[in-house]
Amino acid sequence: xxxxxxxxxxxxxxxxxxxxxxxxxxxxxxxxxxxxxxxxxxxxxxxxxxxxxxxxxxxxxxxxxxxxxxxxxxxxxxxxxxxxxxxxxxxxxxxxxxxxxxxxxxxxxxxxxxxxxxxxxxxxxxxxxxxxxxxxxx
Amino acid sequence: xxxxxxxxxxxxxxxxxxxxxxxxxxxxxxxxxxxxxxxxxxxxxxxxxxxxxxxxxxxxxxxxxxxxxxxxxxxxxxxxxxxxxxxxxxxxxxxxxxxxxxxxxxxxxxxxxxxxxxxxxxxxxxxxxxxxxxxxxx
Amino acid sequence: xxxxxxxxxxxxxxxxxxxxxxxxxxxxxxxxxxxxxxxxxxxxxxxxxxxxxxxxxxxxxxxxxxxxxxxxxxxxxxxxxxxxxxxxxxxxxxxxxxxxxxxxxxxxxxxxxxxxxxxxxxxxxxxxxxxxxxxxxx
Numbered sequence: 001x002x003x004x005x006x007x008x009x010x011x012x013x014x015x016x017x018x019x020x021x022x023x024x025x026x027x028x029x030x031x032x033x034x035x036x037x038x039x040x041x042x043x044x045x046x047x048x049x050x051x052x053x054x055x056x057x058x059x060x061x062x063x064x065x066x067x068x069x070x071x072x073x074x075x076x077x078x079x080x081x082x083x084x085x086x087x088x089x090x091x092x093x094x095x096x097x098x099x100x101x102x103x104x105x106x107x108x109x110x111x112x113x114x115x116x117x118x119x120x121x122x123x124x125x126x127x128x129x130x131x132x133x134x135x136x137x138x
Numbered sequence: 139x140x141x142x143x144x145x146x147x148x149x150x151x152x153x154x155x156x157x158x159x160x161x162x163x164x165x166x167x168x169x170x171x172x173x174x175x176x177x178x179x180x181x182x183x184x185x186x187x188x189x190x191x192x193x194x195x196x197x198x199x200x201x202x203x204x205x206x207x208x209x210x211x212x213x214x215x216x217x218x219x220x221x222x223x224x225x226x227x228x229x230x231x232x233x234x235x236x237x238x239x240x241x242x243x244x245x246x247x248x249x250x251x252x253x254x255x256x257x258x259x260x261x262x263x264x265x266x267x268x269x270x271x272x273x274x275x276x
Numbered sequence: 277x278x279x280x281x282x283x284x285x286x287x288x289x290x291x292x293x294x295x296x297x298x299x300x301x302x303x304x305x306x307x308x309x310x311x312x313x314x315x316x317x318x319x320x321x322x323x324x325x326x327x328x329x330x331x332x333x334x335x336x337x338x339x340x341x342x343x344x345x346x347x348x349x350x351x352x353x354x355x356x357x358x359x360x361x362x363x364x365x366x367x368x369x370x371x372x373x374x375x376x377x378x379x380x381x382x383x384x385x386x387x388x389x390x391x392x393x394x395x396x397x398x399x400x401x402x403x404x405x406x407x408x409x410x411x412x413x414x
Contacts, residue, residue, distance in 0.1 A: 174277075199356050234372060
């Protein structure tokens with residue numbers, strides 16, 4: 001069994017953003033030399049997500065509005081977590097979008113459906129944060 | 139390390155449905171010959187889910203009502219994604235229910251709790267779609 | 277490839293609670309002897325979660341209020357599942373928080389970000405329930 005580990009770093013200038021990372025993860029798979037296995041791709045921060053969905057700007061706008069409706073940023077005072085913090089909503093948005101994805105590797109490539117793209121979802125940006133890519137297989 | 143891959147295909151006649159796939163995944167585990175390992179089971183489409191919950195018709199009805207409340211299908215015009223599409227809500231419903239499950243294999247069997255059943259969740263049906271089953275282990 | 281399996285048992289006296297299990301999972305990793313691999317940690321019950329987020333009491337209070345807003349316990353009669361049951365809301369809360377986490381093992385340790393902690397999320401307690409820890413790797 002082989003294993004591989006890499007961190008992907010981000011510094012998103014806005015509070016929220018969705019960034020496509022499929023090419024970065026594909027590169028990791030290539031570097032790992034693994035032909036058959038699994039890749040775990042997870043946010044290492046608790047106000048961010050890794051998720052799989054469509055690479056479509058309209059949908060990303062819709063997600064942003066929708067998440068804000070389900071877990072509003074303001075008023076800040078509605079959350080007990082917001083004592084010296086203002087990111088309680090980000091901890092909730094991330095639970096809806098999820099922390100991680102696990103993707104199959106088949107014949108040395110990410111085994112994704114036709115429209116599946118991997119995204120980093122930032123909900124409390126404006127600082128350096130990272131994603132872990134861990135691969136096991138043969 | 140052994141690996142195994144299979145696609146399960148669906149063509150749901152309605153827009154939304156929940157279909158139990160535990161027996162199909164159990165069959166895959168058997169075919170794989172893996173005694174100890176992990177099985178990844180994920181929707182290959184971004185308007186569908188694989189999730190684990192109860193095999194109970196009342197609950198599935200409740201899920202349908204609840205998801206419609208959290209991410210309503212109509213009015214279509216509330217979503218920017220709905221330009222030549224009408225399935226923005228399906229992309230949201232699937233994030234709540236999740237893309238994938240990872241299940242342990244122990245002694246050659248799915249290592250599930252007493253009420254755990256694996257489901258395919260369709261949120262934009264009436265066409266052919268599929269689930270990936272990937273197994274690694276020994 | 278090595279594999280390891282352990283069940284963690286809980287008997288939460290209240291209906292809902294969040295319990296930190298990072299030390300228990302770390303102990304499993306140690307016992308497994310696995311240096312590089314993956315650990316799957318999942319609720320074996322369908323009204324409970326395993327998730328990763330912050331070890332902060334204010335946030336846990338906020339999660340409880342927020343989940344109750346998204347999937348209210350009462351009125352019981354709003355859910356068809358509640359025939360001889362009163363836990364339909366718990367099946368929904370668990371879908372938002374998720375069933376499982378997959379965590380990388382690197383150099384014999386859980387490969388977590390600085391604030392990542394693993395929690396058992398109970399949404400229908402007052403009885404014995406369990407979490408599965410399954411490790412594969414080398």
